[in-house]
Amino acid sequence: MKILNVEQIRQLDQATITYEPIAPIQLMERASQAFVDWFMSRYDAFTPVKVFCGLGNNGGDGLAIARLLLQANYIVEVFVVRYAPRESDDFAHNHRRLKLLINPHYVENPGDMPTLRQRDVVIDAILGSGISRPAEGLVKMVIERINRAPAQVISVDIASGLQANQPNQSDDVTIWPDHTVTFDLPKLALLLPGNARSVGEWHMVDIGLNQRFIDQAPTPYYYTTEAEARLLLRRRERFSNKGSFGHALLLVGSYGKIGAGVLAAKACLRSGVGLLTVQTPGCGYVVMQTAVPEAMCRPDVDDRLLTGPSDVDGPSLADYAAIGVGPGIGKAPETARFLREVLTNFSKPVVVDADALNLLSANKDLIGLLPENSILTPHPKEFERLTQRWQNDYDKLELLREFAQRQQVVVVLKGAHTAVALPNGEVHFNSTGNPGMSTGGTGDVLTGLLTALLAQGYDPVEAAVLGVFAHGMAGDKAAQVRGQIGLTASDVVESLHWAW
Numbered sequence: 001m002k003i004l005n006v007e008q009i010r011q012l013d014q015a016t017i018t019y020e021p022i023a024p025i026q027l028m029e030r031a032s033q034a035f036v037d038w039f040m041s042r043y044d045a046f047t048p049v050k051v052f053c054g055l056g057n058n059g060g061d062g063l064a065i066a067r068l069l070l071q072a073n074y075i076v077e078v079f080v081v082r083y084a085p086r087e088s089d090d091f092a093h094n095h096r097r098l099k100l101l102i103n104p105h106y107v108e109n110p111g112d113m114p115t116l117r118q119r120d121v122v123i124d125a126i127l128g129s130g131i132s133r134p135a136e137g138l139v140k141m142v143i144e145r146i147n148r149a150p151a152q153v154i155s156v157d158i159a160s161g162l163q164a165n166q167p168n169q170s171d172d173v174t175i176w177p178d179h180t181v182t183f184d185l186p187k188l189a190l191l192l193p194g195n196a197r198s199v200g201e202w203h204m205v206d207i208g209l210n211q212r213f214i215d216q217a218p219t220p221y222y223y224t225t226e227a228e229a230r231l232l233l234r235r236r237e238r239f240s241n242k243g244s245f246g247h248a249l250l251l252v253g254s255y256g257k258i259g260a261g262v263l264a265a266k267a268c269l270r271s272g273v274g275l276l277t278v279q280t281p282g283c284g285y286v287v288m289q290t291a292v293p294e295a296m297c298r299p300d301v302d303d304r305l306l307t308g309p310s311d312v313d314g315p316s317l318a319d320y321a322a323i324g325v326g327p328g329i330g331k332a333p334e335t336a337r338f339l340r341e342v343l344t345n346f347s348k349p350v351v352v353d354a355d356a357l358n359l360l361s362a363n364k365d366l367i368g369l370l371p372e373n374s375i376l377t378p379h380p381k382e383f384e385r386l387t388q389r390w391q392n393d394y395d396k397l398e399l400l401r402e403f404a405q406r407q408q409v410v411v412v413l414k415g416a417h418t419a420v421a422l423p424n425g426e427v428h429f430n431s432t433g434n435p436g437m438s439t440g441g442t443g444d445v446l447t448g449l450l451t452a453l454l455a456q457g458y459d460p461v462e463a464a465v466l467g468v469f470a471h472g473m474a475g476d477k478a479a480q481v482r483g484q485i486g487l488t489a490s491d492v493v494e495s496l497h498w499a500w
């Protein structure tokens, strides 16, 4: 699903109005009805609702929402924040309609603000995606008062004061909603960690905007939906055998961190690989053979570090369909030397994670040795080491896109809404996963999983987008059973399920 910018959303509204055709006021009505349907499925008619409206189209939505809720017998009060003498046409239209049912309150100075109680639900329709400057004066005061109140807050389309696709300044005020209900497409701002407080939980409601316009609109940003991920998933052929699904090699572990390798190996096997060989330091040999009997184990010459295989007459690197390297390997110079050897002698895409990424950061010339379309899976700190510090999330996204394009690799920047940056400059944000996954080892699971997909012959771009989605989905399934707090990386492995 595409993520469009504010200007494109404006054009999209216009295209919908022209080609459907539909009157602008009807489009507002449709958006408001979609919000109300969402609202009524969660809050009953005894909920005291207080709708705060600005004077633009977001305010117009708020007025229409208030009317629709009143008609559904909800207890609604409306507060129009009169910060300027002008109002949008559709606001004015809905203002007239609402006044046939109730008299709104007008907030013109601080004394006009009502007391907001815990049981109140505030609907924030003060400012929407059309803001052109930070909230100030009366609007700022209202936002701050709402934020200080104990009431629940639901933002219409986007939290008032939050910019949809560019950074806010650190002292900008925005509503801090519990929920954001956004129209039709996700906005970039909703996906960025720095905006967590200004977004809350977010939800998308369909208002049927013009699909042809969306299909043609250029954007580097996408949001992976379940339907899109499902299309990438390959079924297994009836007359297949283990040779059909590739032989993967995982280079993992060091003394004290063999578990990272075990998690990666288990995830690789649970993700459809045909055959798996794991190379661990000598100290990991018995552990791996015991914990993961399905995997073959190739002990390292070194007992505690990953430096090179002891069976020098064994298969050569080129015999493997895919290699995953990094979980638990440490940063010893001997391991760096081995990583150099691997990257020099293997020409198919590799999955590079954890300390293998830190070794790339410490030895930047290794980056140039990465086979084209390799998949790098840094968390933000690892990505910063690979590149540089960033000013804000937008700056970070530019660094991410630039790195993936320059190096011609896929970069999976992990976190909530993991961002998968492609060599062609696109960024695909993930829609699955939960904070229960913020626990040691879940990244190692992703490495094993992605290595399995590459070994099966998935294109690296598809492997990354699909793999990140499936990993998050496993995390979500595990959280349903365990709850987020008790979730472990092993639960994520056990919840991997490739039929959906």
Ligand SMILES: NC(=O)C1=CN([C@@H]2O[C@H](COP(=O)(O)OP(=O)(O)OC[C@H]3O[C@@H](n4cnc5c(N)ncnc54)[C@H](OP(=O)(O)O)[C@@H]3O)[C@@H](O)[C@H]2O)[C@@H](O)CC1
Residues within 6 Å of the ligand: 009, 012, 013, 027, 028, 031, 054, 055, 056, 057, 058, 059, 060, 061, 083, 084, 088, 126, 127, 128, 129, 130, 131, 132, 133, 134, 135, 136, 139, 156, 157, 158, 183, 184, 209
């Ligand atoms: N497809 C969709 O998504 C649909 C979207 N719809 C809805 O439309 C919303 C966008 O509406 P919008 O363009 O009128 O913008 P919105 O934010 O309500 O008002 C901005 C106005 O306020 C002003 N202003 C700007 N910054 C300011 C500030 N800091 N403090 C104070 N004032 C400020 C600025 O005027 P200015 O003062 O700059 O002349 C401008 O006129 C969107 O979020 C959604 O809710 C649906 O109805 C239909 C389908």
Ligand SMILES: Nc1ncnc2c1ncn2[C@@H]1O[C@H](COP(=O)(O)OP(=O)(O)O)[C@@H](O)[C@H]1O
Residues within 6 Å of the ligand: 354, 379, 414, 415, 416, 417, 418, 432, 433, 434, 435, 436, 437, 438, 439, 440, 441, 442, 443, 444, 445, 446, 471
């Ligand atoms: N709040 C969150 N929401 C969604 N996914 C998360 C969240 N926190 C972590 N994750 C996921 O969990 C994994 C953590 O990986 P990583 O930080 O490398 O952990 P480790 O190194 O311990 O294995 C990533 O895939 C990340 O996207």
Ligand SMILES: [K+]
Residues within 6 Å of the ligand: 058, 124, 125, 126, 127, 128, 155, 156, 157, 158, 159, 160
């Ligand atoms: K809003």
